[in-house]
Amino acid sequence: MSDVKDITIIGAGPTGLFAAFYAGMRGASHRLIDNLDQVGGQLTALYPEKYVFDVAGFPKILAKDLVKGMAEQGLQWKAPVHLGEKVIGLRQTQENGQPIFTVVSTAGEYAGRTVLIAGGIGAFTPRKLPLKDADQWLGKGLYDRVLNPQEFAGKRVLIVGGGDSAFDWAVNLQGIAKSIVMVHRRDGFRAHQATVNQVHALSAAGKMELRTFWELRAIGGGQRIEQVTIFNNKTKEEVTLGMDCVIPQLGFVSALGAIAEWGLDIEKGEIKVSQMMETNIPGIFAAGDIATYPGKLKLIATGVAEACIAVNHAVHFINPAAKIEPGHSSGMALFGQKDD
Numbered sequence: 001m002s003d004v005k006d007i008t009i010i011g012a013g014p015t016g017l018f019a020a021f022y023a024g025m026r027g028a029s030h031r032l033i034d035n036l037d038q039v040g041g042q043l044t045a046l047y048p049e050k051y052v053f054d055v056a057g058f059p060k061i062l063a064k065d066l067v068k069g070m071a072e073q074g075l076q077w078k079a080p081v082h083l084g085e086k087v088i089g090l091r092q093t094q095e096n097g098q099p100i101f102t103v104v105s106t107a108g109e110y111a112g113r114t115v116l117i118a119g120g121i122g123a124f125t126p127r128k129l130p131l132k133d134a135d136q137w138l139g140k141g142l143y144d145r146v147l148n149p150q151e152f153a154g155k156r157v158l159i160v161g162g163g164d165s166a167f168d169w170a171v172n173l174q175g176i177a178k179s180i181v182m183v184h185r186r187d188g189f190r191a192h193q194a195t196v197n198q199v200h201a202l203s204a205a206g207k208m209e210l211r212t213f214w215e216l217r218a219i220g221g222g223q224r225i226e227q228v229t230i231f232n233n234k235t236k237e238e239v240t241l242g243m244d245c246v247i248p249q250l251g252f253v254s255a256l257g258a259i260a261e262w263g264l265d266i267e268k269g270e271i272k273v274s275q276m277m278e279t280n281i282p283g284i285f286a287a288g289d290i291a292t293y294p295g296k297l298k299l300i301a302t303g304v305a306e307a308c309i310a311v312n313h314a315v316h317f318i319n320p321a322a323k324i325e326p327g328h329s330s331g332m333a334l335f336g337q338k339d340d
């Protein structure tokens, strides 16, 4: 059992990271727990190389660079960050008439005076290839996520999928990978038309190959991937191609999991909150993509604003004498400013 923190933040996406910043600014002890092995939530897992244009202060910023800045800001207080741990349970007890929430993860138990659920679209894991034993190639050329495009430098790459991520990587690995083949089981795509057009243009120019109605049948090799067998689901033709890497981009499976069983008021997989970002359980707050209320927008900008509201109300919940208004950071001695 860990020491009791003021706020246990579930999720280290943009909302959780900004909540950590505000918690530290308000002098509230806190910790972050995330299922992924890196901070940044969807930005890190789903679109690190995409530009984001609608966060204040940055006319244009790569998602991974935004996460870098948010982590620098949010983790400056050196609060514990428990990565690779999925939250699976919650126990509520009382101490001097105040609730204590013990959040149970796959690796530990963490006690807190309040909980802020910033779980986004839930704990998500990449959808796996529908191939028996495909996982044996993980670390040997099979990548369920692309974190560093340079890993594909000079490599023959097969991308599987027809959504945004598949198309984005087909474009973003140009000039890095030696060759790119993309297979999709049908000729309809779930990607932005502009990127689809880019891929068609690259294919027409011989810079990559897009094969529709083709699926991956087998991966072969020794210590690492050396070849793949693909088949045409209409003609049943089968082809074996020399290949170094396979990147399935089949989307993510996400689930609220255990959080859905805590007695929270949940509507269509999202947690209902008040204007204070408080759930129906006093002391449990929610913010970001996972929280809903009339007029909700699921954006980074709204998530960070909700984190700010949630943390200030959590601080007031723990200590009713503490003001809800945080004051202006620009005048805080905490940041080396003089006038507070």
Ligand SMILES: Cc1cc2nc3c(=O)[nH]c(=O)nc-3n(C[C@H](O)[C@H](O)[C@H](O)COP(=O)(O)OP(=O)(O)OC[C@H]3O[C@@H](n4cnc5c(N)ncnc54)[C@H](O)[C@@H]3O)c2cc1C
Binding pocket: 010, 011, 012, 013, 014, 015, 016, 033, 034, 035, 036, 040, 041, 042, 043, 046, 047, 050, 051, 052, 053, 054, 085, 086, 087, 088, 118, 119, 120, 121, 122, 123, 124, 164, 256, 257, 259, 287, 288, 289, 290, 298, 299, 300, 301, 303
């Ligand atoms: C392709 C794409 C492009 C986008 N572009 C933009 C854009 O341009 N501008 C914009 O504003 N928004 C954009 N968004 C939306 C934006 O990414 C989300 O609104 C934002 O990520 C929400 O942040 P969050 O912290 O609330 O949730 P998330 O980013 O989903 O982070 C939640 C974190 O909680 C963790 N978690 C969940 N459940 C558990 C559990 N049980 N145990 C432990 N950890 C858990 C997850 O692992 C995750 O890391 C885009 C989204 C996508 C998919």
